[in-house]
Amino acid sequence: MxxxxxxxxxxxxxxxxxxxxxxxxxxxxxxxxxxxxxxxxxxxxxxxxxxxxxxxxxxxxxxxxxGAPPAPREGVGLYHLAILYPTRKDLALIYKRLRDAKYTHIGASDHGVSEALYLRDPDDNGIELYWDKPREQWPRLADGSLTMYTKPLDLEDLLKEAE
Incomplete structure (x- = not known):
């Protein structure tokens, strides 16, 4: 076979x-x-x-x-592009930069395997800025398979990394 x-x-x-x-x-x-x-x-x-x-x-x-309008969200196409940051501190620094620039449309999630910020570019393309947690910290089931989730990301705790 x-x-x-x-x-x-x-x-x-x-x-x-x-x-x-x-x-x-x-x-x-x-x-x-x-x-x-x-x-x-x-x-x-x-x-x-x-x-x-x-x-x-x-x-x-x-x-x-x-000069075209954004693609409709209900249609097919790219949901978002993801940009992987090497460390949590790097993610904290870009979050601080966005906040200092008064960029207000930011979502944030903890997925167990990663922490992520979500935003949209001027053409309404979705962007995920994230860092991966160390693999040994990834949540797993008893059989070893991943068990990802979506929980709120503590942004104040993330900002402490930028100091």
């Missing part, structure tokens, strides 16, 4: 391209507020941004969306 193919454990999602309506506005959000590094323009309708100088983690383009 042939075994089912499994993607290599070291595989990662390398980048995402987002259709946006206003490239300049999106660059301001992702670079000026969230801190991504501008890498390059691709013509006048696209730009690539990254964390740490990688060629790009996010491509922003207006190829089919310049």
């Amino acid at each position: 042939e075994t089912a193919y499994k993607i290599p454990a070291a595989a990662r999602i390398g980048h995402v391209h987002l259709k946006v309506s206003d490239l300049k506005r999106s660059l301001a959000f992702y670079c000026d507020l969230l801190g991504f590094e501008f890498m390059m323009h691709y013509g006048e309708e696209a730009a690539f941004i990254s964390a740490g100088g990688y060629h790009h983690h996010i491509g922003l383009n207006t190829w089919h969306s310049k």
